[in-house]
Amino acid sequence: MLIKIDVNKNYILKTGLVIDGGQCCIINAGRIFIEDGLIAAITPGNDTSFRFTDPSRELVCLDLGELTVLPPLVDCHVHLALDGKDFAAARRRWEQPIEMARQVQSELADTLGHGILAVRDGGDRAGIGLYFREQVVTGSMVGPVIRSPGFALRKPGTYGSFLGRGVEMDQLSETLDQLVQNGVNLVKVIVSGVVSFKEYGRVGPVQYTATELNAIVQGAHARGLPIMAHASSDAAVRLALEAGVDTVEHGYFLSRESLQQMAARGSAWIPTVIPVAARLNCRAEDGGPDRPERLVLERTVDRQLAMINEAVSLGVTLGVGTDAGASGVRHGSGYLEELALYRRAGLAPAEIIRCATLNGARILGLDWGVIKPGRPAALIAVAGNPLDDIAALETAQNMLSY
Template sequence: MKVLRLTPQTSLDLLPDYLWDGESPALSSRMVVCLRQGRIDRVVPRASYSPDGSQQLYLPHLTLLPGLVDAHVHLALDGLDFKAAVARWQDPEAMIHCIKKELEANLEHGILAIRDGGDASGWNLWARDRAPHEGPVPRIVATGRAVHKKGFYGSFLGPPLTPPFDWQRTVKDLAAGGSDQIKVIVSGLVTFKNWGEVGPVQFDFNELRLLVEAAHGRGLKVMAHANSDGAVRQAVEAGVDSVEHGYFVSDETLHKMAERGTYWAPTVAAVANRLQVAKAREYNPREQDIIRRTVELQLKKIAHAHKTGVRLIVGTDAGAPGVYHGRSYGDELSFFLAAGIPSRAVLRAATSIGAGALGLESELGSITPGKLPYLIAIAGNPLEDLSALQRLEVVIIPEKG
């Protein structure tokens, strides 16, 4: 795989044999993508292309498309050993090494933009601010530290809050600390002891509504960790921008999400990958059966969400047990396919729609004039066979990272 890191002064003409722009129902053949001053200037048929002396890069037999987006990761976790990863937060040298490896793994799988769901030590902010100076990395949207209620799930994601809540102050402090979006923990985790069991809801509707208003007042989106239909519905009605996980959501709530334009990252791999050989030993047969049933239901909900018009996005929850940065992205795509989602819809969730959830729709996610060239070139037609994404040949990324 070849990585091209482009400066803001770059003038370069890309000549792939095929192109998918992030939206179209089919590939285009023999197009030219002209980059000027580090941005996409125009996209023209090769038949009408007039070279102006700019450098040219031929990409024979390859398909050029937007870089992939992972809308939910945790760079401070590695998917291997949760306790060891959290302990490592106190070792800057080890953390920097691990985060660099995780960012490299994303690039190696064509993932050129990620949204980090937070960690209590704020390593995701370091990754966004410092890693681009070390070499080519994906574009990082960082939530900093997540909002959660004292005594409830989420202590490793951010400091606890105690009522009464001063949401204006909380959001102001998070924004001042560098948060690109606000991450709120609305519910607990899905447990596997009993079918459908989820940790309790942490905030009531009015509390969530006021948090969302405070965030939106500062131009910040809100991503909500929410499981159980009650938690998801409350978050959606409060106006959050994206729902993370969303296990046991009802069809009625999915309709509300479609009406409101709420993004949904179903994070199937975060549950399904617990059945991988090494992880499965941690669960007894009854718990393994509950995990399988939970995944089966989530796939049905994804199918219904697609039919309803929910803005599905691809988020792996990389760093969760058994979910690895970069390489687990293919797992999540395969679950979308298993839910019956057409390849083009999966690709849109992984590119243009995902970019919207990150608030980067004006910067990346499609091959459109004015956008930055976060691009990949692969061997094959991903609209016919998503496994073509595994045949990654070229990564093109702006110097700003």
């Protein structure tokens, strides 16, 4: 159930526990009062002394029983144009609007059904993500808040043909202007190829020189657009950081020095472990990895988890991103698998909740993640206490929306 908060109504939520995404702790709350779409007051226990500014408005009382309230989850990296089941079939649907709409509708429902109220798309050449963002904005479809780069930028003839068009450097300015005209929220750039599942540590080559990437980042920033960089090797991560990108996606095999640089520059990291780990769920007899490939995947996952742990200790801003739509990664449920991997990396549930809520909101430019008066009433509710067991987030069943 998705409850859309109506700015013309007053609300009283009777809650169980309330977890703030900023402090990552339980706050003393029994009731949350909402007016004008904002949290107006939080009172302990049965305290009902709060008075609405305009008491003549319709009052909606919601008793959430024992449910725990927390800020919405945010997925910082998805591909709405892909379903995570069958790449070729999804690509064929790009030419079939009715089939495509059905696919995306079900992806958006799965996303909301897992308490994920905002996603940032990683781009697709056909602009599918951007198109469906508009369907949600205009109310033709029900879905989370969507941030979209439209199509990604990449070097002609290199990796990423399904993500974006090849752009020659002399067309950069014109292309960025076109993206602005298309109404994108950000720019996505492909800095490297993809991680190999067959040979440990191998990643497709870096696509840009420092001068070229600097021009892309400066061009995006000059137009007021943040930039999300697909960078899968340490060399690509370094190049992206030096150019001043806002977020580094994937970052397999990045070094401690790169993490230090990330912390110093304030760039965020979206580690996307599940697209690698998901392949381990597939048995060899069903087309899954053979033993040598399995060993490569396991080592790659273990290294990424070790670096996630290190990133937290160095103060890097981590955003949770699934690359949903990539092979084996489903929209919605892939997020819980990614969080379970963060737990395996040794992060405390409180830290994971901060990454999943507040950090994600900041990366998407949303004023969510903190539950206190004056903030938007962007909330979800789950059974159990995710600070004790992060798996409680699986039960997101009742959403109080933005």
